[in-house]
Amino acid sequence: MRKSDRTREAILDAARAMFAEHGYQGTTVRSIAERASIDPSMIIRYFGGKDGLFSLVSKVELGLPKIDPARPGPFGEMLVRHFLDLWEGSGQDMGLVILLRAASTNEAAAERVRTIFREQVLPAAAQLGDPETVETRAGLVVSQLFGFALCRYILAIPPVAAMSRDDIVEYLAPAVELHLFGDGHSNVR
Amino acid sequence: MRKSDRTREAILDAARAMFAEHGYQGTTVRSIAERASIDPSMIIRYFGGKDGLFSLVSKVELGLPKIDPARPGPFGEMLVRHFLDLWEGSGQDMGLVILLRAASTNEAAAERVRTIFREQVLPAAAQLGDPETVETRAGLVVSQLFGFALCRYILAIPPVAAMSRDDIVEYLAPAVELHLFGDGHSNVR
DNA sequence: GGCGTATGTCAACGCTTGTTGACTTTTGCC
DNA sequence: GGCAAAAGTCAACAAGCGTTGACATACGCC
Structure with a gap:
C-alpha cells in the first residue's frame, strides 16, 4: 500500500510535467513512464490508460472568490x-x-x-x-x-x-x- | 502539367482545412489524402512530406497597415x-x-x-x-x-x-x- | 517462517503513423 | 501514332503508439 502510493505520485508528477509541456497528443505513455522511472504498464494499471490519467491531472478548480457587488473593490x-x-x-x-x-x-x-x-x-x-x-x-x-x-x-x-x-x-x-x-x-x- | 496543378491545389485545400480543425499532430497525411481524394504518396511527392506541407499552409502575412503617428485615428x-x-x-x-x-x-x-x-x-x-x-x-x-x-x-x-x-x-x-x-x-x- | 496478495517486469499484440519504391496509367509533343 | 515523361496507384516498410497478459518479485500479516 505504501510503495504503490509513491509510484502513483511519481506517475502523476511526470504526467503533469509532460502534458503541460507537450500537450495531450505530444505526450506518450512511454515518455511519462520513463520520466517517472516506472513501467508503462503501471500507468494502465493505476489509471486505466492515457485518457484516465489525463482526466485526473487536467481537473481544474478555479476557486473564484465570491464577490459582493454592494461592496466595490479592485x-x-x-x-x-x-x-x-x-x-x-x-x-x-x-x-x-x-x-x-x-x-x-x-x-x-x-x-x-x-x-x-x-x-x-x-x-x-x-x-x-x-x-x-x-x-x-x-x-x-x-x-x-x-x-x-x-x-x-x-x-x-x-x-x-x-x-x-x-x-x-x-x-x-x-x-x-x-x-x-x-x-x-x-x-x- | 495541368492535372498536377489541380491535385496540388486539392491537397493544399484539404490540408488547410484539416490542420485548422485538428492541429498538426491531430492531422494525418492519410486524412488529408482522403479529403483531397488522392493517394497519400502524392503529398510526399509534391510537398516533401507532412512538414513541408504544413510549412506552406501555415505561412502568415499579417499585412499590418503602416500608421502615421502624426495622424491620429481609430x-x-x-x-x-x-x-x-x-x-x-x-x-x-x-x-x-x-x-x-x-x-x-x-x-x-x-x-x-x-x-x-x-x-x-x-x-x-x-x-x-x-x-x-x-x-x-x-x-x-x-x-x-x-x-x-x-x-x-x-x-x-x-x-x-x-x-x-x-x-x-x-x-x-x-x-x-x-x-x-x-x-x-x-x-x- | 510461510503464504497470499500487492507490486513490478517483460515481451508482445494489433494498430496507426510517415514514408518509400516499384509499378501502371495518362499526358503532351514530334 | 508512337514514345518519353509526367501523374497516379498500390503494397509494403520501419517505427512508434496504447494496451495486454503472463510471469517474477517483494511485501505484510497470521
Missing part, C-alpha cells in the same frame, strides 16, 4: 492575481496550463474548458453588472486572461513571458475591469 | 477589423488559425509565431507611443487579440463564438487601445 487586480496564482501554481496543479495546451488539439479538453466557463466562470460573474450581458462580459474577460496565459506560458512570446508579476497586474487589471463593467472606468480605481 | 477599431479579416479569411489563407492551433503542441509552430511577432508586429507597433515600452504594449495587444481568437475559433466558448462582428469591434477596440497607448483614453474616440 476586482480587476484581485482577479488577475488570482489567475496568476492558478497559472504558476506551486509545483502541483498545473491543471490550467495542461488543459489550455491540450484544448487546442483535443476536443475533449476543449469541451472541458467550455464546461468550466459555464459552471465556474458564469456563476461567479453573474453577481456583477447587467445580467443581460453577463455572458458576453465574462467571455471577454476570459479571452483576455487566457490570451495572456497563451502568450506567456505556451507561446512564450519574449516580452510577455518576461513581464514581472506586478507589471502584469498593473497592465491587465484595467483591461479586465474594462471588459467586466462595460465602460472605461472601474468602480473604485 | 487605431483600435482598424486593428480589430484587420484581424477579423485575417481570422475569417475567405476560404484561402486560414494561416493564422492553423498556426495558432498548432502552436500549442508544436514547437516549430510556436517558434514561427514568435518570429511573426518579432518581424511583423514589433515593427508596426514601433511607430506608436513611447519606444521604451513598445515590446510590452505590443505583447499586451497580441495577448488580447490571440486570446479572443483562441476563445472564438478554437475553444468555441459559446458567447464569444456567437458575438457579431460589430460587437467584437465595439468591445475589443477600446481594450486594444488601452493596451496600445498605456492609458485609458484613445487619441481620437
